[in-house]
Amino acid sequence: MTNTNPIGFFDSGVGGISIWNEVNTLLPNESSIYLADSANAPYGPKGKDKIIALSIKNTELLLEHHCKLIVVACNTATTNAIDHLRATYDVPFIGIEPAIKPAALQTVTNAVGILATEGTLSSELFYKTSALFASDVSVVEQIGTGLVELIEAGKIDTEEMEMLLKKYTAPMIKANIDHLVLGCSHYPYLIPKLRALLPESVKIIDSGEAVARQTKAILTKNGLLNTEEEKAEHSFYTNTNAHLLQGFLNDDHIAAKLDF
Known part of the structure; x- marks a missing residue:
């Protein structure tokens, strides 16, 4: 090599x-x-x-x-x-892997959100990372069902995407998160839409x-x-x-x- x-x-x-x-x-x-x-x-x-x-x-x-x-x-x-x-x-x-460590260390509201795939959120590695760094933090986990398929189809700027993101961010906003961790490499393409839906105080973290x-x-x-x-x-x-x-x-x- x-x-x-x-x-x-x-x-x-x-x-x-x-x-x-x-x-x-x-x-x-x-x-x-x-x-x-x-x-x-x-x-x-x-x-x-x-x-x-x-x-x-x-x-x-x-x-x-x-x-x-x-x-x-x-x-x-x-x-x-x-x-x-x-x-x-x-x-x-x-x-x-999802940047749960910096989110957990930096949170002021003691609540962070993570938007990720089912395979990531159910994995042993994610469980270990969360247990190690976020055991004292409220973590709002959300499986981003349907998001990858829409991005792969070039349907980012669609009403369907808007509806899914509103649905997925609503419990995070209710929980007063101040960090949103993107746990899928597709999701950075959604940052402009997420910024429009989330309070300005929420920091979006990707890896x-x-x-x-x-x-x-x-x-x-x-x-x-x-x-x-x-x-x-x-x-x-x-x-x-x-x-x-x-x-x-x-x-x-x-x-x-x-x-x-």
């Missing part, structure tokens, strides 16, 4: 592009390969064994492309599969910047940080409609369909 090899990313769809953006901003020299497993989205309702199997499939495809590090840009895959991946493969893995910092740290630790001045190359693949993935990329990048 050399330091010019690409970083691999995978997610259950387009959500991980929010993570990719943060990593690319911090590490513009790094080439990358992104897999949007939209054919199997959302991962949330699937059982742990299925999530592990999908994560293995994605990992092995990225390793075939000689990725030097893999970012599991999906909360559900991280909380259910990353221990298995780390025990099975030699490549470093960066996970993404993108933290993942980017950790990626840089692990690359540096393993001597894999790219120090070359050549232009980075990026490939984006989906196993459904490339046009939908393209809608989340800028004009410099092209999405392509790939069977995986």
